[in-house]
Amino acid sequence: MNIGEIARRAGVSRSTVSYALSGKRPVSAATVQRINDVIAELGYRPNASARALAEGRTRTLGLVVPPASRRLTDVQLGFVGSVVDAAAAHDLDVLLSPSGGDHDRSFERIVTGRRVDGVILMEILLADPRVERLSQASLPFVTIGHVEHPGASWWVDVDYGGLITRCVHHLADLGHEEVVLINRSAELVAAGYGPALRSTTGFLEATAARGLRARTVCCADEAAAGLACFEQIRAQWPAVTAAVTINEAALPGVQRALHRAGLEVPRDFSLTGVIAERLAEDFHPPLTAADVPATELGRLAVDLLLAQIADGGAEPRHALLEPPISLRSSTGARPRG
Amino acid sequence: MNIGEIARRAGVSRSTVSYALSGKRPVSAATVQRINDVIAELGYRPNASARALAEGRTRTLGLVVPPASRRLTDVQLGFVGSVVDAAAAHDLDVLLSPSGGDHDRSFERIVTGRRVDGVILMEILLADPRVERLSQASLPFVTIGHVEHPGASWWVDVDYGGLITRCVHHLADLGHEEVVLINRSAELVAAGYGPALRSTTGFLEATAARGLRARTVCCADEAAAGLACFEQIRAQWPAVTAAVTINEAALPGVQRALHRAGLEVPRDFSLTGVIAERLAEDFHPPLTAADVPATELGRLAVDLLLAQIADGGAEPRHALLEPPISLRSSTGARPRG
DNA sequence: ATCCTTCGTCGAACCGGTTCGATGACCGAG
DNA sequence: CTCGGTCATCGAACCGGTTCGACGAAGGAT
Numbered sequence: 001m002n003i004g005e006i007a008r009r010a011g012v013s014r015s016t017v018s019y020a021l022s023g024k025r026p027v028s029a030a031t032v033q034r035i036n037d038v039i040a041e042l043g044y045r046p047n048a049s050a051r052a053l054a055e056g057r058t059r060t061l062g063l064v065v066p067p068a069s070r071r072l073t074d075v076q077l078g079f080v081g082s083v084v085d086a087a088a089a090h091d092l093d094v095l096l097s098p099s100g101g102d103h104d105r106s107f108e109r110i111v112t113g114r115r116v117d118g119v120i121l122m123e124i125l126l127a128d129p130r131v132e133r134l135s136q137a138s139l140p141f142v143t144i145g146h147v148e149h150p151g152a153s154w155w156v157d158v159d160y161g162g163l164i165t166r167c168v169h170h171l172a173d174l175g176h177e178e179v180v181l182i183n184r185s186a187e188l189v190a191a192g193y194g195p196a197l198r199s200t201t202g203f204l205e206a207t208a209a210r211g212l213r214a215r216t217v218c219c220a221d222e223a224a225a226g227l228a229c230f231e232q233i234r235a236q237w238p239a240v241t242a243a244v245t246i247n248e249a250a251l252p253g254v255q256r257a258l259h260r261a262g263l264e265v266p267r268d269f270s271l272t273g274v275i276a277e278r279l280a281e282d283f284h285p286p287l288t289a290a291d292v293p294a295t296e297l298g299r300l301a302v303d304l305l306l307a308q309i310a311d312g313g314a315e316p317r318h319a320l321l322e323p324p325i326s327l328r329s330s331t332g333a334r335p336r337g
Numbered sequence: 338m339n340i341g342e343i344a345r346r347a348g349v350s351r352s353t354v355s356y357a358l359s360g361k362r363p364v365s366a367a368t369v370q371r372i373n374d375v376i377a378e379l380g381y382r383p384n385a386s387a388r389a390l391a392e393g394r395t396r397t398l399g400l401v402v403p404p405a406s407r408r409l410t411d412v413q414l415g416f417v418g419s420v421v422d423a424a425a426a427h428d429l430d431v432l433l434s435p436s437g438g439d440h441d442r443s444f445e446r447i448v449t450g451r452r453v454d455g456v457i458l459m460e461i462l463l464a465d466p467r468v469e470r471l472s473q474a475s476l477p478f479v480t481i482g483h484v485e486h487p488g489a490s491w492w493v494d495v496d497y498g499g500l501i502t503r504c505v506h507h508l509a510d511l512g513h514e515e516v517v518l519i520n521r522s523a524e525l526v527a528a529g530y531g532p533a534l535r536s537t538t539g540f541l542e543a544t545a546a547r548g549l550r551a552r553t554v555c556c557a558d559e560a561a562a563g564l565a566c567f568e569q570i571r572a573q574w575p576a577v578t579a580a581v582t583i584n585e586a587a588l589p590g591v592q593r594a595l596h597r598a599g600l601e602v603p604r605d606f607s608l609t610g611v612i613a614e615r616l617a618e619d620f621h622p623p624l625t626a627a628d629v630p631a632t633e634l635g636r637l638a639v640d641l642l643l644a645q646i647a648d649g650g651a652e653p654r655h656a657l658l659e660p661p662i663s664l665r666s667s668t669g670a671r672p673r674g
Numbered sequence: 675a676t677c678c679t680t681c682g683t684c685g686a687a688c689c690g691g692t693t694c695g696a697t698g699a700c701c702g703a704g
Numbered sequence: 705c706t707c708g709g710t711c712a713t714c715g716a717a718c719c720g721g722t723t724c725g726a727c728g729a730a731g732g733a734t
Contacts, residue, residue, distance in 0.1 A: 002720055013684050018722060025723090028682060045449040049389035050720035053689050058386060060432070068418025068632075071615070077414060081405025084435050088443045093452065094433045095397070098421050106425045112382040115430065223619040252619045259621075278408070282560040282589045284596075295405075339690055350714050355692060362693095365712060387690035390719050 001044055009042075010035045021046070060093045061305065062116035064107060064130065066123050067098040073221065073248050074276035078294025079122055079144055079301075086302035092117075099130065111137050118305045120144065126192040140308040142301045145194050152316060154308055156300045159322040160195045160274060161202030163290040164244060166325055167272045168206035170288070171242045175334040176270065178213040180233055182226075182245035182254070186218040199246050199274070215240060219250045226253025227260075234261060241334050242270035248279050255283065266332030272325075286328035293323045338381055346375045358383070397430045398642065399453035401444060401467065403460050404435040410558065410585050411613035415631025416459055416481055416638075423639035429454075436467065448474050455642045457481065463529040477645040479638045482531050489653060491645055493637045496659040497532045497611060498539030500627040501581060503662055504609045505543035507625070508579045512671040513607065515550040517570055519563075519582035519591070523555040536583050536611075552577060556587045563590025564597075571598060578671050579607035585616050592620065603669030614663075623665035630660045 007014045012031060019025040020035045027035075038044075052058040063083055066072065072080070087094045095116055099107040110116055111133060118140035121130060126148045134141045135153070146155040164181070171179055181203040183189065189196045200216060207214035215237050219229040229250065233240055234257075245251070254271070263269045265285055277291040300319050308314065344351045349368060356362040357372045364372075375381075389395040400420055403409065409417070424431045432453055436444040447453055448470060455477035458467060463485045471478045472490070483492040501518070508516055518540040520526065526533045537553060544551035552574050556566040566587065570577055571594075582588070591608070600606045602622055614628040637656050645651065 003722095004720075014721080015685080015723075016683060019683090022722080025683090026681070031682080043449065045445075047390070047720050048446070048450040048452040049386045049395060050689090051722080052386035053384070053390055053691085054720080054722040056689075063433075065421075068415075068422045072414060072418070077409060078405075081409070081435075084402075084433050085405045088435055088441075091442060091446075093443070093446065096400075096421050096431045096433055098418075098425055104425075105428060106430070108382075109385070109428075109430065112380065113385040115385040252621075256621050284589075284593050340692095341690075351691080352693075352715080353713055356713090359692080362713090363711070368712080384690050387719090388692080390721085391690080391692045393719075 001042055006038050006044055009038045057117050060095050060116045061087050062095045062097055062110045062119040064097045064099050064121045067100055074279055075292045075294050079298050082295040082298025083120055086299040118309050120301050126194055142305045144301055154304050154316045156297050156319045158292055159320050161198040162322050163274050164199045164202040165206040167244045172210040172212055176242040178239045179242045180215040180240045182243055182247050183218045184247050185220045189218055219247050221249035223253035226250025227257045230254045230257035245273035248275055265330050268335050270331040272331050285330050287330040288328045290323055290325045293321055338379055343375050343381055347372045394454050397432050397453045398424050399432050399434055399447045399456040401434045401436050401458045404437055411616055412629045412631050416635045419632040419635025420457055420639055423636040455646045457638050463531055479642045481638055491641050491653045493634050493656045495629055496657050498535040499659050500611050501536045501539040502543040504581045509547040509549055513579040515576045516579045517552040517577045519580055519584055520555045521584050522557045526555055556584050558586035560590035563587025564594045567591045567594035582610035585612055602667050605672050607668040609668050622667050624667040625665045627660050627662045630658055
């Protein structure tokens with residue numbers, strides 16, 4: 001069931017079948033009809049490997065994801081889903097590569113094996129060796145998240161710094177005077193994980209600008225850590241009346257700690273941050289937060305990647321999204337006394 | 338940078354380079370050394386499409402996942418991660434195909450385009466058209482979850498019926514007399530989703546065997562639905578003192594409803610079921626539940642698929658896992674009065 | 675009737691690997 | 705010295721598509 005068999009049964013040459021399918025040269029209507037009949041009867045589809053070899057492109061995108069050992073957050077899961085859906089909308093397949101910060105075998109296969117036309121890299125670090133590797137392999141790629149010198153490459157990202165800034169202003173407007181940033185894990189910060197670093201920067205600048213006392217803690221991506229972390233905050237800085245967070249996984253623990261401490265949100269304590277929409281709405285009460293537009297980000301990443309593949313010499317393009325803060329009900333005026 | 342270039346620079350023929358790399362025929366040590374030097378210098382890796390075309394296999398597995406519009410549960414996410422990791426351990430890549438119950442373009446590309454050596458299908462229905470399609474295409478495949486007539490195909494699954502049965506016995510041993518099953522959505526049940534149906538069967542048989550009054554409700558996969566569902570249970574069947582569930586996504590809502598009703602777990606109400614380990618431990622208090630061994634299931638699925646690819650004529654094999662129930666602290670004796 | 679286009683189709687080369695049969699060099703045995 | 709047998713390597717065919725140049729037939733202009 002290859003193109004030669006189709007050609008034989010339709011009584012034409014292989015090239016005519018190819019042209020009839022691609023439309024790249026005119027073929028008479030009668031011949032097209034005959035070929036289509038044979039194809040429908042045999043259920044033929046061109047062999048993807050052969051086509052990729054001849055055309056020099058695979059119609060496949062690579063998606064580099066964190067290995068399963070690191071559990072995906074809701075936001076990351078949203079990226080994966082939307083990238084896959086957006087690619088499918090262009091009739092492209094997605095090849096998954098689980099890769100840590102170092103390039104492992106799977107990543108190398110993707111990069112040098114010509115298995116994909118381009119790569120989307122998520123969860124990158126400010127100085128990421130994989131970005132370097134892709135550049136020198138001259139394989140088109142787009143990162144979700146941006147590196148230290150963002151002018152030279154293609155990326156999409158959420159403006160964590162800006163969003164955290166707006167969260168702080170929101171709390172300042174409500175009269176809070178001492179606030180804490182619950183960041184992600186110390187390991188991620190140490191490794192140079194952009195969102196964690198930019199959140200910190202934005203938080204410190206905004207609190208300074210508004211004259212607030214600022215506290216920051218790192219917290220592992222687990223409910224248990226969130227609980228411990230919040231109890232430590234209460235013990236260490238009892239005057240803190242509001243928290244800003246980008247750590248989704250810690251939220252259930254924070255909620256339990258609030259409950260255990262007898263604090264009611266937002267009457268006794270305000271909570272906000274950058275959180276996947278679903279989690280913000282599942283919280284009790286629903287969180288006033290910047291919803292990460294994971295779906296749009298994934299779609300944009302695919303669009304940029306396709307543009308880059310179509311025109312390799314084009315100037316790098318970026319998109320820095322700053323979604324609005326959804327006012328739900330987890331923030332309120334600073335409690336008095 | 339193809340095999341011909343390597344051959345030219347090493348002063349040998351293309352076939353010698355190929356044999357040196359694959360080891361399928363002896364090549365002198367000196368020649369191998371020379372070839373390896375050139376390869377290392379140029380950073381050569383064989384073109385995956387060309388190799389796939391020549392060998393007749395792609396070294397790639399297909400993974401059919403629900404489209405992103407349906408949010409993945411924690412258990413499903415666990416499957417995806419473990420399948421990808423297990424495949425990577427065998428130096429195989431994973432191609433993702435988002436597909437609903439019907440076969441769409443992405444699924445068809447996977448099946449007929451010879452893009453993959455085999456397929457893993459998750460979230461299948463009792464009568465799933467995709468299973469039919471893969472069978473007639475004679476493409477090796479393994480399902481996570483099993484179809485109505487399980488003898489004819491390869492699959493791995495968790496024994497939902499058996500686990501729910503054991504949950505019911507556990508509650509009966511604790512003295513509960515009226516219990517409810519919180520199932521997944523009515524749509525899934527109507528579509529013939531195996532875990533939902535087998536849970537119901539197991540629940541009804543076990544409660545009948547132990548002489549318990551049995552109630553069942555369907556609940557959409559959302560926190561809000563879980564809350565509404567639980568409040569309806571309290572209103573409609575006030576004598577219910579324990580719930581069994583397979584609906585992870587509804588848990589936050591159930592928790593909120595329990596809290597709102599002033600019920601303390603397990604003193605006033607017992608809760609158990611089949612739940613991803615992480616969620617069971619994030620619950621307050623941690624849930625006594627059967628932890629779905631998603632990681633093992635994914636690994637097993639890959640193992641079975643590789644066995645099937647290696648020997649297409651082999652008898653279909655299955656694995657029905659029945660993980661132990663982890664006794665945590667969400668179940669207790671029936672409250673008196 | 676002759677020449678020039680245009681249209682539809684064909685054959686061959688090519689993409690970059692793998693694999694099979696053949697060939698030549700070298701060796702030890704007779 | 706010749707013969708038989710390894711061993712290492714080579715050339716060619718093949719996998720299944722795409723694409724380019726060429727070619728024959730039909731049609732229009734002169």
